[in-house]
Amino acid sequence: MQILSKLPLFKSAEICKIHDQDLEQRLLEMGCTPGEKITVVRRAPFKGPIAIMVSSYMLSIRYDDACNIDIKVINNEG
Amino acid sequence: MMMHVILTSKLLTMKDSDINIVLAGNPNSGKTTLFNSLTGLKQKVGNYPGITVEKKTAKIVVNDFRSKLIDLPGIYSLYSKSIDEKVAQNVICNSYDSDYADVIVVIADASNLRRSIFLLTQIIDLKIPVVLALNMIDVASKKGVVINIDQLSSEMGIKVVAINARKARGLSKLKKAIIETNENASNETPTILDVNDVFGKIIKVINSIRNINNDYASFLSLCGYDMGNSIKQKVEISILSKNNEIIVERLQAKETVRRYKVIDKIISICVRNIEPKGKYKITKIIDDILIHPFFGYVIFLAILFLMFQAVFLWSKYPMDLIEGFFMNLSIWVAEILPSGVLNDLLVNGILAGIGGILVFIPQIALLFAFIAFLEDTGYMARVSFLTDKLLKGVGLNGRAIIPLLSGVGCAIPAIMSARTISSWKERIITIMVTPLMSCAARLPVYSVIINLIIPENVIFGFIELQGLVLMSFYLLGFISAMLIAFILKFIINTSKKSFFIMEMPSYKIPDWKTVIYTIIEKVKIFFFDAGKIIVAISVILWLLSSYGPGNNFQEIENRWVDKENAGKYIAAEKLEYSYAGIIGKTIEPVIKPLGFDWKIGISLITSIAAREAFVGTMSTIYSVGDDSVKTLENRMKSEINQETGKAFYTTAVGISLMLFYAFAMQCMSTIAIVYRETNSIKWPVIQFLYLTFLAYLSSFLAYQILS
Structure with a gap:
């Protein structure tokens, strides 16, 4: 188990749990459901937002919020 | 504005x-x-x-x-x-x-x-x-x-x-x-997702409260959304919710997860190759440059710089055309109509007013064209991405960049677009600082004054000095917006957390139709809505400056009788003793430390309705009693300071005047919209006061230091 903010660029992972309830609801309706595959594709400098690919579109969220998202790294896709 | x-x-x-x-x-x-x-x-x-x-x-x-x-x-x-x-x-x-x-x-x-x-x-x-x-x-x-x-x-x-x-x-x-x-x-x-399966018989209970058999509408009612229920029904539902210890977020989360499961099943049946190949290929290449951790910011600033250079440069030719057309029209009307009050009203009141607005349409159209273009390509979402960290630091949100940048067009739609910001605090701060962004209505004021006091030099071979000064005033607006936001961050309290969750759409070539419709729409609003007020103000001003109390005017004419070529002096003195002159003179002591005279004073008063009125007012004031047809710029150039005997519009006066317009809340529509958007008298009052204070202070300092 890892958190999304620590996921290196271009690594893929599965969403496990989103801790903040408000954040969870917002991300769920955008398609970030448990088990969904995500990939980090961009990072803004100085712990700015990070951009992820999810259900074939690009979504940006704040670094602090990414700390609240548990993920499971998908190893074989490296 | x-x-x-x-x-x-x-x-x-x-x-x-x-x-x-x-x-x-x-x-x-x-x-x-x-x-x-x-x-x-x-x-x-x-x-x-x-x-x-x-x-x-x-x-x-x-x-x-x-x-x-x-x-x-x-x-x-x-x-x-x-x-x-x-x-x-x-x-x-x-x-x-x-x-x-x-x-x-x-x-x-x-x-x-x-x-x-x-x-x-x-x-x-x-x-x-x-x-x-x-x-x-x-x-x-x-x-x-x-x-x-x-x-x-x-x-x-x-x-x-x-x-x-x-x-x-x-x-x-x-x-x-x-x-x-x-x-x-x-x-x-x-039914795609049967909420009865998920939540049991509570849905049916709400159906009977609402008297409608609509399971999903009942579910949304339980979550607290407005489904057109009566107050009695709402109360009954909230009691039911309390008794069952319902936590709305959990309910919604459960429903959303279940719904996506159904959707995933439908998609697996109906869609082959769910992952689009290369959809983001081009977007990725562009993003490598546009949201590069370093060059991304450089490019953003370069785009802004180009935008302002272009707004000034490309609009020059159409503006000259419009100005020339109105000059000729004025000359023609002045000749064809018998001289008298009507002629004077038409040429110096109405035509001067309309010409004064129409001439700025090329600049405003260009500005909105740029903003619409940037939004339609998908670039604005990138700018939000790049600036969220900075904006978060001053109590704002990456999403605020859209209101802030469209504030360069007009604060009204900009303040309205702050509605996409879901955090109350971030939205209020955005609304409070958006009027600091230099809107299109300040452009005419800046434009006239810059032409007056800044030479048309080109520095380093490619940067137009006038464009540079213009851009620095836009920058000034942005920097002060950030500073004020930072102060407000500590004043406004909230316990609610804010989010920045934003889709980054793939880039696309802008849809020209959408861009053109936006331009037409905005120009129409500027021309008809602002235009009406400006023409009305022009006519009232013409009246106020063409007539005076008592027999002031008669006395002036008597004094100059028998003197040759006295027309010009009579006109100047008449204006001074007209109603408008008297109003201007009354406020002159207050604005004198800023380097302003009573003529500017009149413009400041009329600008309270809308900033664009400045140019119209100046046109009207300077053309009353002047038979020759000239551009406003030439008239202001030939204005003499009575005390020094030199040109009145020095660099100090010009900068002071521009600073005043950069900060002062001279837009009734903005005040009205802030009142409506915040639903309280408190915010527009605070905003008006802090902006007026900033305007007076900065003009005062600039004039005293520069002169």
């Missing part, structure tokens, strides 16, 4: 068309493009009654049916959070709304199907007749996403039509589907 029509709520007791067609969909799904393709220039832009969320409607004929097409703000689900989302949710859900749909068209980006049809399935479960318009299916299929439309249609029990909104393809099929769906509205459609 530009005036903006605030439409008073139109009470629609009777439906004025056969079918209400509501257009709903995610942001960036091509919804506006489809709306433009269906309506052309027939669209009307107003506001939702009582609030200022932009409402686009159009009366069109769809296969012989008179229809009203309503464009909703973009939403991802019916779980609304920001205020514009609430409007969309309310139109969809509240059957008492005058725009309540007979048929909803959900538009979905075919290469983004999973997320797009979430909203669709919610609407289906509300049992509202709905048609799915699958946009850009041709593009998606090229990238390997193969959608079986017939199967999708039968799985969801609705009509699905492939369209290309931009190329206006598939529209006649869509229209046919809308009409057929309307005619078969009574047919029962299958």
Whole structure:
């Protein structure tokens, strides 16, 4: 188990749990459901937002919020 | 600042068309493009009654049916959070709304199907007749996403039509589907997610409270959304919710997860190769440059720089044309009409006023063209991404960059666009600082003064000095907006957390139609709404400056009698003793430390209504009593300071004047809109006071130091 903010660029992972309830609801309706595959594709400098690919579109969220998202790294896709 | 029509709520007791067609969909799904393709220039832009969320409607004929097409703000689900989302949710859900749909068209980006049809399935479960318009299916299929439309249609029990909104393809099929769906509205459609299975008998209890058998509407009522329930029903539902220890967030989360499971099943049946190949290939290449951790910022600043250089440079030729045209028109009218009061009123009052506004249309059109262009390409979302960290530091949100940048056009729509910011605190701060961004109405003022005091030099071979000064005033507006936001961050308290969750759409070549419609719309608002006020002010001013109390004017003429070539002196003295002159003189002691005289004083007063009035006022004041037709610039150039005997408009006076206009809250419409948007008298008052203080202080300091 890892958190999304620590996921290196271009690594893929599965969403496990989103801790903040408000954040969870917002991300769920955008398609970030448990088990969904995500990939980090961009990072803004100085712990700015990070951009992820999810259900074939690009979504940006704040670094602090990414700390609240548990993920499971998908190893074989490296 | 530009005036903006605030439409008073139109009470629609009777439906004025056969079918209400509501257009709903995610942001960036091509919804506006489809709306433009269906309506052309027939669209009307107003506001939702009582609030200022932009409402686009159009009366069109769809296969012989008179229809009203309503464009909703973009939403991802019916779980609304920001205020514009609430409007969309309310139109969809509240059957008492005058725009309540007979048929909803959900538009979905075919290469983004999973997320797009979430909203669709919610609407289906509300049992509202709905048609799915699958946009850009041709593009998606090229990238390997193969959608079986017939199967999708039968799985969801609705009509699905492939369209290309931009190329206006598939529209006649869509229209046919809308009409057929309307005619078969009574047919029962299958339920996508049965909330009874998930939440049990509580749904049926709410059905009986609401007296309607609509499970999903009852579920949304339980979650606290406005479904057109009466107060008694709302109270009963909230008691029920309390007794059952309902936590709304958990309820919604559970429902959302279950709904996506159903959607994933439908997609696995109907779509082959869900992952589009190379969809983001070009976007990735562009993003490598545009959101590069270093060059991204450099490029953003360069784009802004280019924008302001272009606004100044490209507008020069059309502006000269318009100015020349009005000069000739004035000369012609002055000659053709018998001289007298009417002639004077027409030439120096009305024509001077209209010419003064029309001349700035090229600049304003260019400015809005740039903003619309940047928004339509998808670049604005990148700017939000790049600036969120910085903006978060001063208590704002990456999303605030859109209100802030459109504030360069006009603060009114900019303040309205702050509605997409869901955090109350971030939204209030955005509203409070947006008027600091230099709006298009300041452009005429800056433009006149810069031409007056800054030489037309080119430095380093390519930078126009005038453009550079102009840009630094825009920069000044931005920096002070950041500083004030930072101060407000500590003053305004909230316990609620804020979020920045934003889709980054793939880049696209802008839809020129959308850009052009935006320009036409904004120029129209500027010309007609602001224009009306400016012409009215011009006429009143002409009256005030052409007449004086008692027999002031008679005395002046008597004094100069028998003197040759006295006309000019008579006119100057008359203006000084006219009503306008007296008003200006009264406030002169207050503004003298800023380097202003009573003539500028008059302009400051008329500018309280709207900043653009400055140029019109100056034109009128300087042309009263002057028989020769000249441009305002030449008139101001020849103005002499009575004390020093040198030119009145020195660099110190010019800079001081520009600073005053940079900060002062001289826009009644903005005050009105802030009042409405914040729903309190407190915020506009605070805003007015702090801006006036900043204006006076900075002008005072600038004049005292520079002179």
